[in-house]
Amino acid sequence: MFAAARRRLFPWTAAPSRARSSAPIPRDRWASATVFASLQGVSVAYDDGRRAVLEDLSLDIPRGSVTCLVGPSGGGKSTILNLVAGLTRPTRGAVRSDVAAGSRVGVVFQEAGLMPWLTLLDNVAFPLALAGVDRTERRERAAEMLRTVHLLRFRDAFPHELSGGMQQRGALARALVTDPPAILFDEPFAALDAEMRALLQDEVERVFLASRKTLLFVTHDVSEAVRLGDRVVVLGARPARVLETVHVDAPRPRAASDAAVLRAVREVTAHIKAEVDKIKREEADDGWCASQGDAAADPRRHLGRGI
């Protein structure tokens, strides 16, 4: 009876069978040597199914490599990331992943999501506290991580005393501190200046090279996607689907001037441009652009933010 009450009050304390789908996957059955997460025919709809964000999307995230997702704003990238992290359930289809099978994962969300009542240091140490690491050790490890993201001086500041970009770097440190086998990034560097972004891209690549983690990296920035990704998945909008997967075969650590990098940037940009043009044509047909003027009137209807 107590267990039943607990399930009702705190449903997520039950085994994470989050992929409540037509074919539920028992948590111990998922084991793939090459694939970290697999979305199969996944649909997600909000408002009781009236608004489909994803429809019949299939996508594999390979293990031990960097997958970048680029696509239009409002196209469903964060939704995909939440599915992989096991934080959203698909309305249809199956999500299988190491996370659903109980493996740890670090997540850097689009909004930093630091705990407002904890200092930066305690925020970064928070996942270690949950894991039961003792206080001295977790503070040491958190401080080390803060040094990596160049925020050690702000260790005692509360999140509301930090800028948006600083909070994002704090969230990055928090995701890295437990050294999880997989990390999901949702536009982590969008709010940063070019220099800091380049520094942290180097850091992400260094972390990857050091332990060959599985990384899923959502970004608007094509050069960032190509800089980091082994594969760049280009998504189309409404409903989201995979337009193209571009493989980047440049040696690491990468230089922006590498010929393979430049070629991949051109390729990805061309795919995105084709999609933007298509959306523009459709909107013109709707009469939307004519009546609304600038597409900025409703950014959700348009590819935005740097693409």
Add this chain to the structure above:
Amino acid sequence: MFPSPIDVGAALARAAASGELPRAVARTGLRLVVGYAVALAVGVCLGVVLARAPRLRRAIAPLLHGLSGVPSVCWLPLSVLWFGLSEAAIQVVVVVGAALPIASATEAAVRQVPPIVDRAARAMGARGPSLLFRVLLPAAMPGITSGARLGWTFALRSLMAGELLFVSGGLGQLLEAGRDLGDAALVLGVVVVIVALGRAVETTVFGRVDRAVARRWGTVAA
């Protein structure tokens, strides 16, 4: 019939010298502390349960709203029937009076925890008790403390009403005694003491808590 401040001061001095006033303050203070502590525990637990159990909330929220409109001293006759003329009977009134506002403030605060905080915590593996104690309650703290402050004033009001009706020591009874003696100065003096007691706790305890919460949580201090 309206006593001067000097009369009031003199009456208070007499009551203090006879030991009546200190005894009454001690008795009322003890009842407040005990009743309020129970109300805080009950209110916060009830609020969390209501916030996280939508079906239960839909079932009992209308009832609770209805009850919170009833002055808690209305429960005194029933609690006297149950507990007799005991401390427990008067505590029931204090607890009912203070727990409801604390519960509804806690419920609102827990439901308003930013979804990103909840999601980030779950992504880091916070579940069950660790989610509750390390995330939901701290995240809801600004709302819970303002509910606690409201609960304090409700506790004081309920207790005064209870003590007036249910004669067994405390400041309420001193008020009654003043009326029986036709001593308006004493009655007014006791009112002053009640106001001072309420304000003292408000400013020392809750003022400090509010400032601490504002500093940590980045909310605006009262």
